[in-house]
Amino acid sequence: MSDSLKLQYVISDEDFTRAGEASGDVKSKLKxxxxxxxxxxxxxxxxxxxxxxxVIHANGGVIDVIITTKDITMILKxxxxxxxxxxxxxxxxxxxxxxxxxxxxxxxxxxxxxMKKYSDEMNIETEIGVxxxxxxxxxx
Amino acid sequence: MTVNELKNIPExxxxxxxEMDKEITRPFCCDLLxxxxxxxxxxxxxxxxxxxxxxxxxxxxxxxxxxILAEGTSLDPNVVHKAKVQDITLFQTDLxxxxxxxxxxxxxxx
Numbered sequence: 001m002s003d004s005l006k007l008q009y010v011i012s013d014e015d016f017t018r019a020g021e022a023s024g025d026v027k028s029k030l031k032x033x034x035x036x037x038x039x040x041x042x043x044x045x046x047x048x049x050x051x052x053x054x055v056i057h058a059n060g061g062v063i064d065v066i067i068t069t070k071d072i073t074m075i076l077k078x079x080x081x082x083x084x085x086x087x088x089x090x091x092x093x094x095x096x097x098x099x100x101x102x103x104x105x106x107x108x109x110x111x112x113x114x115m116k117k118y119s120d121e122m123n124i125e126t127e128i129g130v131x132x133x134x135x136x137x138x139x140x
Numbered sequence: 141m142t143v144n145e146l147k148n149i150p151e152x153x154x155x156x157x158x159e160m161d162k163e164i165t166r167p168f169c170c171d172l173l174x175x176x177x178x179x180x181x182x183x184x185x186x187x188x189x190x191x192x193x194x195x196x197x198x199x200x201x202x203x204x205x206x207x208i209l210a211e212g213t214s215l216d217p218n219v220v221h222k223a224k225v226q227d228i229t230l231f232q233t234d235l236x237x238x239x240x241x242x243x244x245x246x247x248x249x250x
Contacts (some may be wrong), residue, residue: 105194
């Protein structure tokens with residue numbers, strides 16, 4: 001895997017104004033690599049939703065991105081409260097976001113469903129009180 | 141039709157000039173950012189009341205042509221500055237969302 005590109009982004013807590021910078025950076029890198037625009041769109045949506053989730057629910061975290069010639073893997077790791085019921089959280093429309101978050105235009109309960117929809121593979125590992133790691137893969 | 145032609149709509153005020161030669165595919169109305177994120181078509185003239193920096197991020201990630209802030213929406217501080225940095229075209233109008241989108245549509249359909 002010598003021809004893979006590894007990137008790391010630290011997502012700061014409660015900083016909604018900066019959310020989107022990491023996914024924006026990945027987007028511009030994929031653009032430069034000449035990746036299909038539809039694929040770039042899928043990656044952007046999936047990663048941005050993940051970024052927002054980390055800010056809303058988990059006081060931030062770290063995103064590792066690995067880009068190869070065939071695919072992109074995004075590993076979003078946080079030390080947040082964990083997800084009590086993953087099946088419920090995956091349901092479109094279900095949200096535990098606060099009123100403040102809703103006022104910003106989020107909290108529609110579309111985050112995880114969008115991440116699932118726009119990635120080719122998604123895996124969630126979560127433990128209450130320890131944190132959550134979401135791994136998403138999109139093929140080029 | 142390019143973003144530049146929206147300058148011809150008298151009710152629209154240009155707050156920031158981004159990439160004015162971007163092609164508009166169609167108007168798109170939505171205020172929930174997660175929904176906009178998954179549904180905004182590339183090249184959309186996005187009509188919304190969400191005047192915050194997250195709307196800018198969504199616009200840029202989904203390749204919107206421009207944002208039109210309707211209903212006389214007030215902006216969060218720094219939004220215009222951030223739009224400048226990100227090269228996003230921003231219009232503001234007192235028109236309701238539907239009417240603002242209709243103006244774009246009528247211009248688009250000639």
